[in-house]
Amino acid sequence: MNKNAANAGSGATQAGRPARLSLADWIPKIVMAPTVVAAVVCIYGYMIWTAVLSFTNSRMLPSYKFVGLEQYERLFMNDRWIVALTNLGVFGGLFILICLFLGVMLAIFLDQKIRAEGAIRTIYLYPMAISFIVTGTAWKWLLNPTNGIEKMMIELGFEDFRFNWLSDPDMVVYCLVIAAVWQASGFVMALFLAGLRGVDGEMIKAAQLDGAGIITTYRRIILPSLKPVFFSALVILSHIAIKSFDLVAALTNGGPGYSSDLPANFMYAHAFTRSQIGLGAASAMVMLGCVLAILIPYLYSELRGERHE
Amino acid sequence: MANLVIENVKKRYGQTEILKGINISIEAGEFLILVGPSGCGKSTLMNSIAGLEDVSEGRILIDDDDVTYSSPKDRDIAMVFQSYALYPNMTVAENISFGLEMRKVPKDEREAEVQRVADMLQIGHLLKRKPAQLSGGQRQRVAMGRALARRPKMYLFDEPLSNLDAKLRVEMRTEIKKLHQKLGTTIVYVTHDQIEAMTLADRIAVMKDGEVQQLGTPQEIYDNPTNLFVAGFMGSPAMNFVPAKVVEQNGAFALELQASKPTIVPFSDQESLKPYLGKEILLGLRPEMITEPQPHKEGAAFVVTADIDVEVTEPMGADTMVLTRISEAEVNCRCNPVYPTKAGETIAMMLDTSKAVAFDKDTGERIDQ
The missing domain is CATH 3.40.50.300 (P-loop containing nucleotide triphosphate hydrolases)
Known part of the structure; x- marks a missing residue:
């Protein structure tokens, strides 16, 4: 459509009809306008509003009495927030590391010219198509001590088998890791598989002639050449980790107690159910800071890379 | 090593x-x-x-x-x-x-x-x-x-x-x-x-x-x-393949080509042509075997001067490539750039067949040795 508009524009120029030219020039802008407005208002507008609210004493309804950094002080004095942040550290760290490791291994194994690769690839990638709510619910059943894996093992005759992480406040965060890894590692695999397919076959032959075994070839040559893929996967996974809300909501609902809260759940609870809009806004701003801390270096390197080319 | x-x-x-x-x-x-x-x-x-x-x-x-x-x-x-x-x-x-x-x-x-x-x-x-x-x-x-x-x-x-x-x-x-x-x-x-x-x-x-x-x-x-x-x-420009009829002339086998006019060229390996008498073979001529008339080669064995019709000329600096047609086949000739060549004209060229090769028209195999 844009292309047609552009063609019409150039045709009008040749015919010397400036009225039609301006209309043709406007069409792309008109088409784009709703999206731009929606993005500016709904994303950046509300972002700014949240930032403003985080400096006010808003409770159930927004108020505009500015109290400086008081909400941030309260936030970091709040035990529940500290638990949520610690959980994010544990969950995010393990989730990213395990996903990367599994994804890379799956991709390498799938890249060995095996049979039925297409089918296997789809199977591994499929969890990504499911919402975190579904993943959370399914894993809630699986991990539930009274009717999940534990029950199955006991029925199989392992009477002493215990797998009750879901109800253990110290271990519950690892349940989140299991479910999230199950969902996202196939996606990482797809990213790396695409990367591996782009590796120059002659390079692998050269390594073979140089005397490198298969493990050395991957470790020293192929994987280092996939650095951009690592970087993209890292960015995508870390923002999935920081945004994680629905998984916790479905799998543990923050429990037992608030031991499996993540910052997003904290923010939701305070802003919308506990009438602490100011505190919720402050926690949202901290999360935004985390995302930006990952995104800005990424964008910087991407844009610099483009200029370099 | x-x-x-x-x-x-x-x-x-x-x-x-x-x-x-x-x-x-x-x-x-x-x-x-x-x-x-x-x-x-x-x-x-x-x-x-x-x-x-x-x-x-x-x-x-x-x-x-x-x-x-x-x-x-x-x-x-x-x-x-x-x-x-x-x-x-x-x-x-x-x-x-x-x-x-x-x-x-x-x-x-x-x-x-x-x-x-x-x-x-x-x-x-x-x-x-x-x-x-x-x-x-x-x-x-x-x-x-x-x-x-x-x-x-x-x-x-x-x-x-x-x-x-x-x-x-x-x-x-x-x-x-x-x-x-x-x-x-x-x-x-x-x-x-x-x-x-x-x-x-x-x-x-x-x-x-x-x-x-x-x-x-x-x-x-x-x-x-x-x-x-x-x-x-092998060779650039490639070897020219000219259909030629094996004929007998003065007790020796020779090849008849159709340049501007019918031309008979001698061939070194007489024995090999014997079975092909009266039939067509493919004569392989490198571009440098067809040149402007060179006085020092005049009268040498296997050298014949013939008129050809110039179709295209391609000056390359060191040589000028002359494109012509012999026996219906497109033929590249390598000329000294000082020799006047012009598209559409008929000029005299010297064919040196001392190193020319012959191929069977059907199998593509070499006939002579």
Whole structure:
């Protein structure tokens, strides 16, 4: 459509009809306008509003009495927030590391010219198509001590088998890791598989002639050449980790107690159910800071890379 | 330094036979070029020599050792690839020394070797750079450096110059030839460029459809091609193939051509023409066999002057190529640029058939010897 508009524009120029030219020039802008407005208002507008609210004493309804950094002080004095942040550290760290490791291994194994690769690839990638709510619910059943894996093992005759992480406040965060890894590692695999397919076959032959075994070839040559893929996967996974809300909501609902809260759940609870809009806004701003801390270096390197080319 | 023997090597992928029994044997220190159109199996043969692909049948011997089933790293060969295949995450120095590192050469020896290779190829100033920061020609040098560093028994070059621009290609060609003269190591080199093959090789194997059509020195292949394919493939501009009728004239066999007027040219190998009396054969004439009349050759055996109709002229500086038509076939002639040639005119040209070759019209095989 844009292309047609552009063609019409150039045709009008040749015919010397400036009225039609301006209309043709406007069409792309008109088409784009709703999206731009929606993005500016709904994303950046509300972002700014949240930032403003985080400096006010808003409770159930927004108020505009500015109290400086008081909400941030309260936030970091709040035990529940500290638990949520610690959980994010544990969950995010393990989730990213395990996903990367599994994804890379799956991709390498799938890249060995095996049979039925297409089918296997789809199977591994499929969890990504499911919402975190579904993943959370399914894993809630699986991990539930009274009717999940534990029950199955006991029925199989392992009477002493215990797998009750879901109800253990110290271990519950690892349940989140299991479910999230199950969902996202196939996606990482797809990213790396695409990367591996782009590796120059002659390079692998050269390594073979140089005397490198298969493990050395991957470790020293192929994987280092996939650095951009690592970087993209890292960015995508870390923002999935920081945004994680629905998984916790479905799998543990923050429990037992608030031991499996993540910052997003904290923010939701305070802003919308506990009438602490100011505190919720402050926690949202901290999360935004985390995302930006990952995104800005990424964008910087991407844009610099483009200029370099 | 090592000799290379390829014995009846066959390669099949399912039903398709890529290599149909290749036999090549070269001495230590020889520069062998495998040349042929794409899909002729030359790269497959190269990969089989390297051990990157298994052969279905036959044997490969390097330095008199049967390496048919050895892994690539045990064959002590190095290869330069068309895409250079440099390791993008390593610096030039690391690229060059990687093979040595894999063979557990101590660090100080590796560094000395990198320095030696860098000096030889004049890439000392590039050692700390990554491949992405190099130009095509520089990458080519690094790829050669990587092969040189291990001092292998044999080098394999897989179309190493195809990705370079024309000028650089000629430069690197000379460089490779110099390198071969200096090192004296056996080289097997794959190319589809017949000029590269002619200029570099000690021996050329011309391949087509998984078979070696002819194995010989560049001059043998140029002067004595075994069949129409080899004759047409080697040489630029290509050999002209002119249909000619075998006739008897003054008790000798000769060939009748249709230039501007019917012309009879003599032919050296009389015996070979005997069975073809009254039939048509294909006469192979290199462009330099049809020139402007040269007084010093006047009256020599196998030299005939004939009128031809000029269709197109292509001045090339050193020579002017004259395109004409003899016996319905398009023919390229190589003229001295001072000789007046003009499209549409009929001019006198001298045909020297002393080194002309004859082919059977149906089989494409060489008739004379």
